[in-house]
Amino acid sequence: MAKVSDFEGLEDWLAARLGRDLDGGIQAVAEDAHPEPLLAYRIGDRSMMRVMRELTSEIAPIVEGLSHEELFSVFGTYELGRVTLAHGVSVWGPTYYYFGNRDTFRASDDKRVRRLSSEEVTRVADKEVFWHCGWEEAVANFGVIEEDHLLALTCVHAIGNPVYEIDVDVVPGTGQRGLGSAVMSAACRWILENDGLILARTAPWNVPSARLMRAMGLQYVLCDLEGRRSDFRVPPQPLGKPRPDAVIYDHYPAWAHNQEIVRR
Secondary structure, eight states, X not given: OOOXXXXXXXXXXXXXXHTSOSOOEEEEEOTTSSSSSEEEEEETTEEEEEEEGGGHHHHHHHHHTSOHHHHSSHHHHHHHHHHHGGGTOEEEEEEEEEEXXXXXXXXXXXXXXXXXXXHHHHHHOOTTTSOSOOTTTOSEEEEEEXXXXXXXXXXXXXXXXXXXXXXXXXXXXXXXXXXXXXXXXXXXXXXXXXXXXXXXXXXXXXXXXXHHHHHTTOEEEEEEEEEESSOOOOOOSOBSOSSTTOOOOOSSOGGGSOTTOOOX
């Protein structure tokens, strides 16, 4: 696992997001001091949390009673949700953070990729497919378009110096391999040319996404839990396969699935 210190400027960026030094423990803050009502990081064998003040006394015993592994899991989001939902806050995570710089990045040069304006993306993008990518707010967009159809898209977002975050979406079932790495590579090169630090985030269940990030040379540094003022949402089943020829089976019968999950 890579360290925070391996990436110049990362510790200061994380401390700014958390609102304090990365020294562990829980810190209470005013509700309007940060965009998220709750944010927790797990960095190696350390964990830290910033939470709005009125939740501190109720959340502290939950955090103290769980191991790092339990807290930063779906189980942890449920346990925290026992308290946070009464305050209109759900908890999402854990989310993996992968970072890259000039020393780690492995480029893929694909001539099909070109930079796109937000207007051009709007004209050709299906929002049902490219729902991860907020191209209207992005500082740069890179895509593959064939016969006026957008096949793959990467959007770059400036989220605080020196970090730029990448979002990637690929049309399923195109029959073309390497589209994700092609557009992501173009975005990574743009970030490095602008003296930035590459960030891509994914959930543990999104195996294809994590594999793509690792293939591009991005390195896992930490995971987080994030409080959101939204409905409580649960992750889907794992995406992808261990290998292409593998047959994967649902361990639970259909009747044992959580029937209380409301479908989108």
